[in-house]
Amino acid sequence: MEKTEKKKKFQLPHIYVILFIFSALAAVATYIVPAGEFDRVPGPDGRETVDPESFTQIASSPVGFVDFLTIIPRGLIEAGEIIFFTFMIGGMFMVLKKTGIIEIVVDRLANRFANKSILIIPVLTTVFAFVATLIGTPELTLVYIPVILPLMIALGYDSIVAAAVALIGSVVGFTAGVLNPVNVGLSQQIVGVPLFSGIGFRVTIFVLTVVVASLFIMRYAKKIKDNPLNSYVYEEDAEKRKLYQHQDKLEVRTMTAKQKYASLAALLFMGILVYGVLNHGWFMVEMAGLFIFMGIVVGLIAGLNSTEISEGFTEGFRDVLMGAIIMGLARGVSVALEDGHIMDTIVYSLGSVVGDFPAVFGAVGMYLVQLVINFIIPSGSGQALVTMPIMGPLADIIGVTRQTAVLAFQLGDGFAHILYPTSGYFMAALAIAGVSWQKWIKFFLPLFFIFSGIGIIALIIAQSIQWTG
Incomplete structure (x- = not known):
């Protein structure tokens, strides 16, 4: 008898386990890394930034066992804004789904794009990138995904394609930052570079990365279209395919009068959302509040009663619950580093390492430092306020132009x-799309390395030509 041993494929642990390990490692680091801090001083637009000359070591305050027990609950509390925002999106779109509007719209779009469905990928990717590069709100991904997910499934693609178009499109635009006030505008103000100078170089990066992103997503999408079993989330998407994919695309349902009025109301609310974001600086709390009223008003106009609307919100909350817990766990890493007062030490130490590099490699070193720091400070504006006061003067010392230092920050x-x-918003987006982090990494990691290569080449060119804008 021949015995065949089945080799078990390596699988990443559950995302809860991964984030718990990260939090535990952060807590352990507080016993090893010396505590230190920068003084905070007023920065652009009244926001606090660090004084790069003020770093001092302070008394060690490692995270104890009792403190560690509270890291996850405090993480959930500190991430409360985005968690609430995610719940409201999930609830509101479930109510819209119950009205039947989404299915009818999806059927019509699926029929219209049936013979040229692949073109919708570069179009939407470019649109999302364009919005993000102008206003710097990649969090709008959380709005995009529920809208385009049914359409992508109906066209024969999968949840990863929907998530990729929204997430990658938005992050490409945000990173290139043609007129992005959140990363480029703020960091240029901090280091004393003329606001939005160097726009031509950033436009080039924007165009190149949008094209690369579109081709990468289209390549995966074509594989799914040719053979649905090639999907990384084939089993997970089974219920979505039953709901949105129909063999007979000839019969297109028409809306009732109530559904037409409800659709107009939904469009009106989306117009209010755009107006509020652009003109009044609305963010997650304001948008979440608007989504509550949107779900109620659109539901009532479409003919749902109060119980059906309430149950719709509850079902939507349930769908994104896992994402909410993930955000609390993720925030726990920062909570541990802040409790132990070692976040500033890490930033200071990484910045000092870059100072030993030659100028060209110094620009690349800045990129790598920003890439590492982004893990513990995942906020674009937050990272700029902490790192750019250090990277600006450091760039002068090692011969890197300050414009290039800003670019290194953007890319990292x-x-x-x-x-x-x-x-936080990224993990919430995956939760809304129904894609696990592990499956996403399998899909996105090759593209991330391509983006990194583009970024490093761009930095070498920028430094070689002494780019100042």
């Missing part, structure tokens, strides 16, 4: 937003 901060599990 941006693409990793949809790689690290400590990024």
